[in-house]
Amino acid sequence: MAPYDVKRERKECYAPKNTAWAIVDVPEQQFIALDGAGDPNTAPAYTEAVAALYAVAYTLKFAAKRTAGGDFVVAPLEGLWWADTPEAFTSGAKDTWSWTMLIGMPSWITKEMIEDAGQAALVKKKLPAISRVRHLTLHEGRSAQVLHIGSYDDEAPVLHELHHTYLAAQRLRPTGLHHEIYLSDPRRTAPEKLRTVLRQPVESVDP
Template sequence: MTPRILAAPRRWRRHRAAEPTPRGLLVEQPRHGYGSPGFGRAVLDHSIGRPAAEQDRSARYRTGLAQEGSSAVAPYDIKRDLKQLYAPKNTAWSLLDVPEQQFLAVDGSGDPNTAPAYAAAVEALYATAYTLKFAAKQAEGGDFVVGPLEGLWWSEDHAAFTSRDKDAWSWTMLISLPPRVTPEQVDAAKQTAERKKRLPAVSTVRRLTLREGRCAQLVHHGPYDDEAPALAELHDSYLPAHSLRPGGRHHEIYLSDPRRTAPAKLRTVLRQPVEPDA
């Protein structure tokens, strides 16, 4: 049973966990122990992609600037500012260099479809992210669009993925941050969110810097179950053909809300840090 989300910031709509669905499996090189577990549907409506209302506000804001000829700065939007990472077009594997990024992060383990800790982690991420956003709006040029949910997935036991032993999966769930956000701002946002929302999991939110560097990436269109062939191609064909091997944890970015999107139209960025296979 997927836990119901109860507490939510006043400006959010109330959200309910979606019914979980299985995912495809990543067949990873055993020497690294990384893996991509299945990922259920969104725990929160807005946990996969941006809230529709925020997208509309951002679009209206940019349209207004264009019509008025204003020089004001539009809110930072990672999907716009890092299109190659968050709005890729390629459906075949290709290599790119991923710049250093900072995130809000929560670590955990267990079945993401059923573990209460997973639902609590996602809720804590968004509570902190929106607290940061509302505080940033008070400063000129500080506003930003909260990014989509992302995840790093792995297991110490490679067999946990082939056997679908979801309780053995480990994960770090992420929400990207604008480069200008400081550690002090993150700490202040956590304190405010803890005080106002009384969510114990907020204390587990941390600021994480990722330096993924060279990566193989594509955007997958379709059901999560259908990712398996693309991942098998990556590890069985693409990486060996380019004399590469996995160099980090499997990374996924969830661009679509499965509660509002037909399975055939779901979009998920699949990313694998790589290194030379010396």
């Protein structure tokens, strides 16, 4: 049997084709997560967080082969992003950004398995940030979502459209954190070809 792959099993969330905003219902999912702040292009904390998450994720992947659930493909890197003011994203004030970086886990991966994998990865990799990797359950539900093709710096007009045009037209308002799923490896993909899922949990505005 092929390893579990969230991109295959949840195509509506991890392999969307719409390049214009649309509504999707996002089910509950569990992640390994690590919190931080600062410019993702320059802050050492960001690089350390990503390295720590992948170290734990691959340790869990190999441990999962011995469980009833079986092997899985390591899911794409994701991020929850926020700042004191929404303008921090459209203006590119990256030093003021806060984030929680994520990697999705299959349903059979337990909190105890995550803790054990963190301890094993810390011994092997000796990355201090691994000690801050935590389990997170997230249920975003109704969300506006789009597939953005292009550089991360080109997201600002897309987000401006969401918050200044699309949500008002649909009588919706944001309820959770801005969510991004990175389907491309920026080390191997030209900026103009990067594929990123942009997501914003929403709710209806009372009439």
